[in-house]
Amino acid sequence: MNFSKTEYGNRLANIKRSMQEKGIDLLISQDTSNINYITGYDAWSFYYAQCALIHVDLDEPLLFVREQDAGGAFLQNVWSQENILVYNEKYIHTWPTHPYDRLIEIIKERGWDKLSIGLEMDSHYFTAYSYKKLVDGLPEATLKDAERCVNWVRYIKSDAEIDLMKAASLISVEAMNTAIETINPGIRQCDAVGEIQKAMFYGTSDFGGEYSSIATLLPTGKGTSASHLTATQERFVKGEATIIELAGVYKRYHAPIARTVLLGKAEQKKIDAMKATNEALNEGLDAIKPGNTANDVAQKFWSVLDKYEIKKESRTGYSIGIGYPPDWGEHTLNIYKGDMTELQPNVTFHMIAVMQFGSWGVEASHSVRVTDKGFEKFIDFPSDLFIKD
Template sequence: MNHHDYRAILQATSAGSECPFPEAEFQRRHEALVELMRAESLDALLLTDPSDIYYLTGYNTFEVSVHTALIFTPRRLVLQVPSIETGPAVACTHVEEVLGYRWEGVEEVLIPLAEVLAEAGTRIGIDCWHGSLRYGVMTGLTEHLPGYRFIDAGPLLDSVRIVKSDAELGCLAESARITGLGIEAAVQAVRPGITDSEIAATGAQAMLEAGSEFMSMQPIVTVGRRSSIIHTNHQRHPVAEGDPVFLEFGSAWKRYTAPMMRTVVAGRPTAKMEAMFDVCQRLYTTLLQAMRPGQRFDDAACAGEQVLVPMASEVFFSGVFGYTVGAQFPPSWVEGTGFIARGQMRRFEVGMVFHLPLCLRLPSQWGIGCSDTVRVTEHGGEPITANPWVLSSS
């Protein structure tokens, strides 16, 4: 049986059976995007980011390394997938037009894609800065569609995705619950002699048993000196007496992730560790107050920088006080539609959701981090995750 016959059978028996949201939720998203497209005089969008495709169709797969595309117009949705992704394309979506190509036959991608775009119109929006938009696809399309304009429209869908609906907030709340179970299980496992990998395994097991799907990032666990090196992860290193153990987890519920950080010390925290944790806590309180509708992301970052002043020359901080989260796929749970950082002039709106990754690192010594995922309300930031905000000791 080839993939065309496979799709026909699934279409008759399983179409939309694993779609994550009711049709009304997708219709709301589509209408908001169409309105923005009309304002920019765009005839179609060519989307290749797996999370964008999921947001607009429900298409869900762990295989995100292959070329997949969605052509979105005010009147038409066309999903292009390799043959191995026929099942998810049918079962997870209500898209009726699915263009399949042989997994090994990437040369089959261009002509069907160009034909659909040619019918849509000459002004086509793309996301120029996303890594899923392959160079070969773009050069091929420009050759097949002379006179067509490909316009950077990445911010267009970002502006729709950044404000979460009630359905999305419900998914984030479930993720937050499961993330908390994983973090707590990991905290309880910390003791001298256990390895960072064993702690990560304990947390991952708790999240998977509680219902997490495959996660956009694996649990992050670093101990002692390695906790001072940003974006390292567990690597079979044992915990020594007095080591801080940095934890950052994020479960997935319908692909939505609400991450959280905690630090637990295998023994008694030093005075320096307590002082750095206090700065993290003051940063968090300051940001919650600054995340009010109408305030700029830059304003909140400036307020955070003032809290950091006494330690600014001593510790490393990434410069990003928060980033948006929502529905994502590996390799990251960062949605990327907004960042609380200097120079970011977008304003907070009710329904935006940010992870506040507040981690301070003393180079070559250790790091202390704590965080919550927070939604914007009329009165400021309100946590979705339930971090106890204590520097735990084991």
């Protein structure tokens, strides 16, 4: 168990409070990170339907998993084993039969089919098919969007969670050092990722690493104009820039970091862009303190870009913590002009500047924690352009 039973109890109590505020009696949580947060369950079984069920009047959540994955659930669920509900393999890959057919039966068996049921409507693995099953199968229930209520409970971290993120940060440093050392002209991109991945899993002697919820992003050359490209077997080219975005992971907690390496002599425009980017990031970071909002941070960040007449459309940060593919963002805090979400102590986020200039780009980022009076960086790592001439 990664956390005390008390901590899991606190999480559940906070989620129930939010459910009550929203008028939700029963929550169906399909978000993989939420399931982990609620039950401790951690396995790559999220490619099939699974969920945690929270009823406001029950002392424990239920965990609904595929029969083949029951073994893992029994090993990891922090709650009573009788609250693991296993569905048979006959529901797998046999449309129109579907695991949610069994879920609907369970809901009916327990007399919950007339309740107000909260759904994670835009959660990655809560498919349209699952939703339609519920709409058709529970005609007397009131189905409503839970609006990421579990994610919002995750928004403020416990000190125990912060410790795991600090461990993840040590792994991020190992991986980024490896990346910067390894990326050289003539080296295949995939080979560099091989070294980076090795560093991410070896982690440190105290903290072994895990798979990241986003692959190592490694746009290079013209690809730096796009932020989500991954490595190919092409070789790094002298004179070109490469962006590295990765996250060390410890017990599913992520500490992302993005940096830019330039092989050979740097063009002045790239040096200038990187300098302006770091100035903007620092200006934004300085606005971090409890009571300030995402908008405050964004305004400061963009004020620097405006000064240099740099245009940037994309947002510049999001909350982080537990992550599973395809995303390490928590879908709560959004560092963007107009987002009035308030910062609070132990809010953690990835402040990232993806800067695109037509056919090229640069990036830098900081994973940070809001402290009582300001902020601290999880990772102490230079954010200048790494020029390898």
